[in-house]
Each structure stands twice: as C-alpha cells, then as structure tokens.
Amino acid sequence: MDHGISKECIETLTDRIKNDISGEVIYLILDQCLDYNHSEKIIEVLLERKYLNKCLEIRIAKEEKYGKKRRRKEIVESLKENLYSLRKKEKQT
Known part of the structure; x- marks a missing residue:
C-alpha cells in the first residue's frame, strides 16, 4: 500500500510521462x-507511451556505445517482467 508522499510522487511521475513530448x-x-523495481503504475504508463520506442533507441545506442548489447525486445521484456514481479509481490501482501 502506498503512503501519501509515495503516492503523490507516483502520480507526478505518471503525469510527466503522459505529457512528455x-x-x-x-x-x-x-x-x-530497468535497474530498480518501481511502481507497476509507472511501468504500465511507460509501456503505453508512443515515445517509448524512441527512448528505447536512445538507450540501445547508449549501451552500444559502452559495449553493452541489449535489444529493444529484451528491454521491453525486462519492463514487463518488473511489472509482473511487482504485481506478484502486491498480491502476496
């Protein structure tokens, strides 16, 4: 269950994601x-955004520059796994 400040932060982040042109x-x-577990609401909003592909391309280019090789599909799958994991944890509590 989210506390007031945590919930407010999540709402702010989801609004910024929705309005990010x-x-x-x-x-x-x-x-x-991708590095930390975040609220499932944030991950859901990320997966819905039309700019996600552009952002994935930036992430992939950055990783290739530093010798890391991950493909777009792996990154999206990682987000989905984080979402599934968060939902599973919430059901257990």
Missing part, C-alpha cells in the same frame, strides 16, 4: 526502471 523524461525513468 520529447521523450526525455521517459528515457530517464526508463533507465531507472
């Missing part, structure tokens, strides 16, 4: 969501 906010949040 350049893809910059989505890219930053996506980058963090």
